[in-house]
Amino acid sequence: MNNVEEIIQKANKYRWDIGENLHDSILESIYTDAARIADKAVTREGGKQKFDWDRWIDKLVTGRWTGFPIMFLLLVIVFWLTISGANVPSAMIASLLVDTVHPLLKDGANFLHFPWWLSGVLIDGAYLALAWVISVMLPPMAIFFPMFTLLEDFGYLPRVAFNMDNLYRRVGAHGKQALTMSMGFGCNAAGVIAARIIDSPRERIIAIITNNFSLCNGRWPTQILIATIFIGGAVPSFLAGVTSAAAVMIVAVLGVVFSLVVSWALSRSVLKGEASAFSLELPPYRPPRFLQTLYTSLIDRTLMVLWRAVVFAAPAGVAIWLVSNVTIANVSLAEYFIKWTDPYAMIIGLNGVIILAYIIAIPANEIVIPTVLMLTVLTTKVAGFGAGAGVMFEMDSVSDTAALLHTGGWSVLTGINLMLFSLLHNPCSTTIYTIYKETKSMKWTLISTFLPIAMGIVICFLVAQFWRLFA
Amino acid sequence: MIDPIYALIIFFAVLIVVLVLFFPGKGIITRWKKIKSQTSRVLIEDALKHLYDCEFKNLDCSLNSLTGNLTLRADQTASVISNLESMGLVTSTGNKISLTSEGRSYALRVVRIHRLWERYLADNTSVSETEWHTIAEEREHETTDEDANRLAARLGNPLVDPHGDPIPNADGEILVKQGITLNNLEEGKYARIIHIEDEPKEVYAQLTAQGLYPGMQIYVLQSSKGKIRFEADGEECVLAPVLASNLTVVPFTEKESVQESFENLSSLETDGAATIIGISNAMRGQQRRRMLDFGIVPGTVVHTRLRSLKGDPAAYEVRGALIALRKNQSDLIHIKKIKEN
Numbered sequence: 038m039n040n041v042e043e044i045i046q047k048a049n050k051y052r053w054d055i056g057e058n059l060h061d062s063i064l065e066s067i068y069t070d071a072a073r074i075a076d077k078a079v080t081r082e083g084g085k086q087k088f089d090w091d092r093w094i095d096k097l098v099t100g101r102w103t104g105f106p107i108m109f110l111l112l113v114i115v116f117w118l119t120i121s122g123a124n125v126p127s128a129m130i131a132s133l134l135v136d137t138v139h140p141l142l143k144d145g146a147n148f149l150h151f152p153w154w155l156s157g158v159l160i161d162g163a164y165l166a167l168a169w170v171i172s173v174m175l176p177p178m179a180i181f182f183p184m185f186t187l188l189e190d191f192g193y194l195p196r197v198a199f200n201m202d203n204l205y206r207r208v209g210a211h212g213k214q215a216l217t218m219s220m221g222f223g224c225n226a227a228g229v230i231a232a233r234i235i236d237s238p239r240e241r242i243i244a245i246i247t248n249n250f251s252l253c254n255g256r257w258p259t260q261i262l263i264a265t266i267f268i269g270g271a272v273p274s275f276l277a278g279v280t281s282a283a284a285v286m287i288v289a290v291l292g293v294v295f296s297l298v299v300s301w302a303l304s305r306s307v308l309k310g311e312a313s314a315f316s317l318e319l320p321p322y323r324p325p326r327f328l329q330t331l332y333t334s335l336i337d338r339t340l341m342v343l344w345r346a347v348v349f350a351a352p353a354g355v356a357i358w359l360v361s362n363v364t365i366a367n368v369s370l371a372e373y374f375i376k377w378t379d380p381y382a383m384i385i386g387l388n389g390v391i392i393l394a395y396i397i398a399i400p401a402n403e404i405v406i407p408t409v410l411m412l413t414v415l416t417t418k419v420a421g422f423g424a425g426a427g428v429m430f431e432m433d434s435v436s437d438t439a440a441l442l443h444t445g446g447w448s449v450l451t452g453i454n455l456m457l458f459s460l461l462h463n464p465c466s467t468t469i470y471t472i473y474k475e476t477k478s479m480k481w482t483l484i485s486t487f488l489p490i491a492m493g494i495v496i497c498f499l500v501a502q503f504w505r506l507f508a
Numbered sequence: 509m510i511d512p513i514y515a516l517i518i519f520f521a522v523l524i525v526v527l528v529l530f531f532p533g534k535g536i537i538t539r540w541k542k543i544k545s546q547t548s549r550v551l552i553e554d555a556l557k558h559l560y561d562c563e564f565k566n567l568d569c570s571l572n573s574l575t576g577n578l579t580l581r582a583d584q585t586a587s588v589i590s591n592l593e594s595m596g597l598v599t600s601t602g603n604k605i606s607l608t609s610e611g612r613s614y615a616l617r618v619v620r621i622h623r624l625w626e627r628y629l630a631d632n633t634s635v636s637e638t639e640w641h642t643i644a645e646e647r648e649h650e651t652t653d654e655d656a657n658r659l660a661a662r663l664g665n666p667l668v669d670p671h672g673d674p675i676p677n678a679d680g681e682i683l684v685k686q687g688i689t690l691n692n693l694e695e696g697k698y699a700r701i702i703h704i705e706d707e708p709k710e711v712y713a714q715l716t717a718q719g720l721y722p723g724m725q726i727y728v729l730q731s732s733k734g735k736i737r738f739e740a741d742g743e744e745c746v747l748a749p750v751l752a753s754n755l756t757v758v759p760f761t762e763k764e765s766v767q768e769s770f771e772n773l774s775s776l777e778t779d780g781a782a783t784i785i786g787i788s789n790a791m792r793g794q795q796r797r798r799m800l801d802f803g804i805v806p807g808t809v810v811h812t813r814l815r816s817l818k819g820d821p822a823a824y825e826v827r828g829a830l831i832a833l834r835k836n837q838s839d840l841i842h843i844k845k846i847k848e849n
Contacts, residue, residue, distance in 0.1 A: 049677065052665065065805040099814050199832050203818045206834060239634050306532065313634035314794040317832035319823055384510060498519065502512040
């Protein structure tokens with residue numbers, strides 16, 4: 038009758054007798070058995086081993102003098118190929134979707150006698166946002182991700198983690214965070230997904246939260262444009278190119294520094310309760326499988342990220358159009374909001390237009406600048422720019438853009454702070470959603486969203502005050 | 509536009525207020541919580557634990573020692589004791605206070621929850637070892653019996669906490685290991701550490717800073733009034749006898765095999781080979797399981813293959829796979845070097 042209880046008691050008694058090392062002993066005996074069986078069945082060639090390629094490559098890519106130069110060289114090559122390779126297809130897609138299809142759709146809508154607001158919401162709002170996101174996002178991702186995957190497939194990336202681990206160990210993170218961070222330079226959502234390669238729970242969450250500090254592909258154009266106008270414009274023209282490029286690099290490096298500092302702080306505060314177990318396998322090298330890699334990285338990474346972005350971009354386009362076209366007493370919602378936030382935004386060296394642009398363009402950093410330009414035209418009422426309220430646009434000429442922004446009251450400080458705020462603000466909604474999917478935790482999602490904004494506001498505030506004091 | 513000087517003054521004022529309020533460990537909010545948490549339940553449970561501790565160590569427990577332990581005024585302690593008496597948990601005769609059997613089982617329940625939490629913090633979180641006790645001290649009052657059983661089941665019903673103290677089982681039974689304190693161990697003897705006292709905190713921090721952990725094998729080189737010099741996991745340690753009395757050890761009997769001298773995996777030079785002797789008990793939880801999964805078990809042959817720039821991490825070849833380990837991990841893997849001809 039009391040059979041079960043007896044068994045449980047017996048088990049408890051044995052537990053006390055056997056002690057703590059049971060699991061170790063079991064595993065040890067399993068390995069001993071396996072080794073004995075393998076010895077019986079497998080014959081090994083004796084004698085001196087042939088030249089070992091793996092060992093040779095390992096010595097090269099992790100070597101004292103060769104490891105880091107090779108790493109930076111590869112990184113530069115990947116970025117250069119991405120940036121220079123993406124320009125042409127980006128321009129092609131933009132001219133197709135924005136310059137050709139958009140007017141066609143408008144004509145079609147007129148032909149079918151759509152009311153103006155319907156064609157506005159659907160075509161100027163939803164469609165244009167979509168077109169913009171696809172044309173800016175797709176080409177770089179379609180180049181960057183396959184190259185990254187190829188390096189991964191070859192077996193090189195774990196060696197990068199090996200080289201970088203010393204630095205990341207000091208801030209309580211995992212060497213593989215160097216990889217998720219570089220992935221974040223392509224796209225933060227993809228970087229967050231890539232954090233799956235870190236199997237230690239604490240380090241994985243750190244990598245996810247700090248990924249936003251990698252300047253993603255949607256933010257590089259903003260940085261470059263603003264640096265060219267405001268930093269390059271503030272120095273003699275023969276220095277303009279170098280200075281603005283340096284400014285962009287400084288912001289990117291600042292992002293890396295922030296990711297390390299925040300990793301350090303997180304691992305010593307909110308993340309103490311998570312387990313940490315370091316392990317890093319260095320798999321053998323193998324020739325990369327090109328076609329398979331191309332296919333999987335297109336499907337898994339590029340298309341998935343793009344799909345999520347598209348899903349979020351369309352409603353944002355609608356919102357952008359609506360806030361600039363819904364009017365109360367002949368003044369649009371956007372103008373009310375901008376007027377109301379402007380004094381507060383000025384304190385942190387930004388302006389109401391930027392604040393509104395970052396709120397309504399949350400689905401994708403790519404549409405921040407088009408939205409800023411549209412809103413500037415809307416509020417300053419300058420003639421001759423853009424295509425009407427709620428229609429995002431970009432200008433071919435940098436000097437025209439500069440002129441428009443100067444009319445909008447922008448100073449060098451606004452430019453600098455916009456660059457900083459572009460680095461330090463909430464991740465785009467695609468990334469936020471991805472963080473939630475990956476961590477299944479509201480807490481980490483909220484921290485990843487609001488921590489960068491808080492940092493951005495504080496830093497922009499400090500820069501603005503010191504700028505006004507000394508400049 | 510607000511004057512930048514005023515803006516900065518306001519900013520730093522707000523910053524200071526926020527720091528004063530929320531600074532981890534020392535902020536007003538934390539202190540306020542601590543004071544609020546001194547409820548009667550907490551006081552009762554802490555008093556019972558202290559009484560149990562005295563009983564376990566065969567010490568007489570007085571109102572004074574209890575007052576000191578609970579950081580209360582004497583009259584407050586007296587009211588706690590009379591409260592306990594009326595609940596039938598303790599009896600006091602003269603100056604001596606002792607537990608009734610109900611009181612003992614209540615105390616054991618609290619001790620069990622405390623040690624389970626310590627075990628949990630050690631195995632499943634990255635909380636540093638100096639903080640285990642403090643956090644467990646808070647959580648023990650908030651955990652129900654069912655939660656404690658669930659926690660125990662999740663941890664695989666552990667027998668001892670990370671300091672080597674036995675964890676009472678759900679029925680209140682407790683395993684008692686007999687040992688002597690390190691200052692009483694003779695020179696030239698091998699012994700195993702079975703317990704490191706975790707109170708007072710400062711002493712515990714000093715002991716763990718030396719890398720001592722329960723299950724560690726030691727060999728006494730010199731034991732005198734002034735200092736005790738011993739070898740622990742191949743490294744020499746020196747402790748004052750006062751500190752050494754916080755370590756409980758069991759001397760090896762003749763029959764037991766004394767582990768021969770060994771070195772740590774981190775000391776293996778590049779391209780050197782060695783046989784694994786074991787993984788130290790200081791490697792716990794997930795991390796230990798990971799090592800075992802890699803096949804790092806006694807008898808496995810390892811080679812050091814690569815060192816990163818600063819030597820940490822290093823990559824080792826284990827059973828045909830190349831695995832990178834950090835120094836704080838390879839320090840905890842015991843090896844015997846293989847001399848290659």
